[in-house]
Amino acid sequence: MKLHQAYKPLATAAVLAVLLSGCGGGSGSGGSQSSSNETLDKNVKASISMAGWSLDMTPEFKTLVDGFEKEHPNIKINIKQYSADDYDKQLTADISSGSQPDVFPIKSLQKYYVYSQSKGMADLSDIAKGYEGDKNIDVSQYKMDDGKYYALPYRADAWVLFYNKDMFKKAGVSEPDGTWTWDDYTKAAEQLKQKLPEAGYDANSVYPIYQHTWQSVVQAFAQAQSGKEPKDNFFKGDYSYLKSYYKRALKWQDEKLTIDWNTASTNKVQYQPQFGTEKAAMMPMGTWYAAVLVEQQKNGQANKFEWGLAPVPQNPEVRNKSSKPITFGDPTGLAISSKTKGDQLKAAKEFVKWCAGEGGSKALANISTTPAYFSKSVTDVFFKVDGMAKDQLSEKTWRVHDTRPENPVGAATDTIQNVLKDTHSSIMTETKKVGPALDEAASNIKDQGVLDE
Amino acid sequence: MGEVAEPKTSSNARNGNSHRKSGDGAVVEAKAISRRNLRNGLLFIAPNFLGFMFLILGPVIALFYIAFTRWSAFGDPKFTGTHNWVRLAHDKIFWASFWNTFYYSVVHIPLTLIIAFALAVLLNSKLKGRTFFRTVAFFPYITSIVAAAQVWSMLFDPKSGPINMFLRLFISNPPNWLGSTAWAMPAVIIVATWREVGYYMILLLAGLQTIPGELYEAAQLDGANGWQRFWHVTVPSMRPTLFFVIVTLTIGSFKILDLTLVMTDGGPGTSTLVLAQYVYRVAFDRSDFGYASTVSLVLFAVCMVVTLIQFWYNNRKAD
Known part of the structure; x- marks a missing residue:
């Protein structure tokens, strides 16, 4: 009896929640139900909503919406602002x-996997099929086990090596040639360490490289270049492939080739000024940084210097089978709400298709944002931007790479990733030795009981 | 509820008395009055209680069920029996965060209480410029926690931070603070104490000022020295205030989250990972709301048990 009464408020709350969500949900589909393959009639007006974050600092949403609305005057898209960090x-x-x-971006493949379990995303297989054989775009990362697609990419950033050509020239060290392994990277950094002060750079504040504090800067390269499938190491509880990558990372900070992790982490060092104000000659970072750098060199937040892109260094121990350099990076995708119906669904699909294709990609390339569709004309637009890197290697680096997901995608990913984050700080602060720290991670992950599920 | 309704009861009862003719009528009228009072009382508390019911009570009750399920916030929770609890028992990260929370509380509570009490006694005396010092002591409490934590992180910087520069005058090898598993927690505790001392000092100061001066005069006449006056007059008179301060301080300590989140993010490794942050991580980083509920139930139970012990101790003393 007591229990029964205790449940009453809960039941009321549940009823109220259903009522409330009922109010917020239906965005009012006026049109008739028809096959989703049909495109929206040019004379039918439709208005859809789209999620975006930090709109004043992230111009991509407005750029896409403006570009699309210009070509489709009958469709109106309202951007709803979210917080970037808590998106x-x-x-x-x-x-x-x-x-x-109606339309919402998917920031990472792992979240795509999580949302795909929610039944909150509409099936976009019909659009995806149109892109499947296209050499200029890779939609495969959004293909689910059952062959369906719930999102399409509109940005395909990948990690590359940003380097400061002026600093290399002044120090007299040979620039990356596109074939580097991590050992070559270390060698170049050691040479820079010696020669940068002679070239007039402050020995105390200028470093050859900047390794940002994120766990992906070590772990995602190690995973992508391990030569093994995630099911054989990451999901199996074997993290020994991280060992050589951590040993190198520690060597870099011990030899003061980069700011040590502890200092960077407690002072919350930002990577943009490190490279932008010439505090580091090389920095592995995602291609999104190109847009920031171009902008900051224009407005004076960054120094004016010549820079270039090179492929990220490769694993010296595992020979790369593919001819393309192996790196990592998650595409950013667009999904459509499963609640969107009728004309709105047609309008939303039209928009997502446009963003993934050449139209949206050109609009993004024009603001130095790496799009999903890498055709010749899109590449031309991207490298024509004033202030962008100009050389052959940069263009090839940007266009050609074998990109693996930042995190292998699966039910256990978030938990593994979360435990490995602690491991990352243990190792990088040198409070634990690499071997024992990785063993402990493996045992902790096993205890979470996620590996066998 | 009673407090709101009470003044009305007495005034209504008085009005009723003046009109009263016979005994029977009085009973009927009294019942009507008590119904009306109940209705008014409920109306008075309704805005607050409804909010509490939907936003706190409902979710808390749901938590007891969700803790026994697997739930990713989408769809319905799947009942998994004791699975989460077995997992909890074997989860070394959970135990690390459990002991870290204890470590933090056991050091932080007495430290804050002693300093706050000492400051309150000091600033209750006829000290020159005491208003100024009261403000100074309270100041940390009104600063933004994120800004304060960031500044402290810089102060603690092992190489260029002022704290270690100062320590190097005396010892050659000062601690690595936030970069070391042994010293990260003490650093967090120092900042937490610095921040909260002012707040509890104000509460204790208010309590001190309610103690009648005659008690001290009487004690003095009886020949009690300063120390005796403190133990036999101040402390017993302060018991209600002290009880309140200790209970809120304890609950606050067990729930600590913001400071470790900004200063260390639980690191290095898991050395400053506390229960509340582990709950947050499991729920929002891993989308594992079922297991997060299990961990938060533990946190809830810990707070509950400790508070009950304090209530029991306080009541025993009061008798």
Whole structure:
């Protein structure tokens, strides 16, 4: 009896929650139900909502919307602003209450996997099929086991090596040639360490490289270049492939080739000024940084210097079978709400298709943002931007790479990733030795009981 | 609820008395009055209680069920029996965060209490410029935690931070603070104490000022010295205030999250990972709301048990 009464408020709350979500949900589909393959009639007006974050600092959403609306005057897209840092938390809440916007970006493949379990995303296989054989775009990362697609990429950033050509020239060290392994990278850094002060750079504040504090800077390269499938190491609880990558990372900070992790982490060092104000000659970073660098060199937040892109160094121990350099990077995708119906669904699909294709890609390339569609004309637009790197190697680096997901995608990923984050700080602060720290990680991950599920 | 309704009861009862003719009528009228009072009382607390019910009570009750399920925030939770609890028992990260929370509380609570009490006694005396010092002591509490934590992180910087520069005058090898598993927690505790001392000092100061001066005069006449006056007059008179301070301080300590999140993010390794942050991580980083509920139930139970012990101790003393 007591229990029964205790449940009453809960039941009331549940009823109320259903009522509330009912109000927020239906964005009012006026049109008739018809096959989703049909495109929207040019004379039918439709208005859809789209999620975006930090709109004043992230011009890509507005650029896409403006470009699309110009070509499709009958469709109006309203951008709903989210917080950049808490985007996935807010979207999770929206999807679970059924109030997600019609179109929403998917920041990472892992979150794509999580959302695909929610039934909150519409099936986009019909659009994806149109791109499947296209050499200029890779949609395969969004293909689920059942062959369906719930999102399409509109940005395909990959990690590359940014380097400061002026600093290399002044120090007299030979620039990356596109064939580097991590050992070559270390050698070049050691030479720079010696020669940069002679070339007039402050020995105390200028470093050959900047390794940012994120765990991906060590772990995602190691995983992508391990030569093994994630099911044979990452999901199996074997993290020995991280060992040589951590040994190198520690060597770099011990030899003061980079700011040590502890200092960078407690002072919350930002990577943009490190490279932008010539505090580091080389920096592995995602291609999104190109847009920032171009912008900052224009507005004076960054120094004016010549820079270039090179492929990230490769694993010296495992020979690369493919001719393309192996790196990592998650595409950013667009998904459509499963609640969107009728004309709105048609309009949303039209928009997503446009963003993934040449039209959207050109618009993005024009603001130095790496798009998903790498055709010749898109590449030309990207490298024609004033202030962008100009040389052959940069162009090839940007266009050609074998890109693996930042994290292998699966049910256990978030947990493994979370435990490995602690491991990363243990190792990089040198409070634990590499071997024991990795063993401990393996045992902790096993204890979470996620590997066999 | 009673407090809101009470003044009305007495005034209504008085009005009723003046009109009263016969005994029977009085009973009926009294019942009507008590119904009306109940209705008014409920109306008074309704805005607050409804908010509490939907935003706190409902979710808390749901938590007891979700803790026994597997749930990613999408769809319905799947009941998994004791699976989460077995996992909890074997989860070394959970135990690390459990002991870290204890470590933090056991050091932080007495430290803050002693310093706050000492400051309150000091600033209750006729000290020159005491208003100024009261403000100074309270200041950390009103600073933004994120800004304060960031500044402290820089102060603690092992190489260029002022703290270690100072320490190097006396010892050659000062601690690595936030970069070391042994010293990260003490650093967090120092900042937490610095931040909260002012707040509890104000509470204790308010308590001190309610103690009648005659008690001290009487004690003095009886020949009690300063120390005796403190133990036999101040402390017993302060018991209600002290009880309140200790309970809120304890609950606050067990729930610590913001400071470790900004200063260390639980690191290095898991050396400053506390229960609340582990709950947050499991829920929002791993989308594992079922297991996060299990861990938060443990946190809830710990707070509950410790508070009950304090209540029991306080009541025993009061008798």
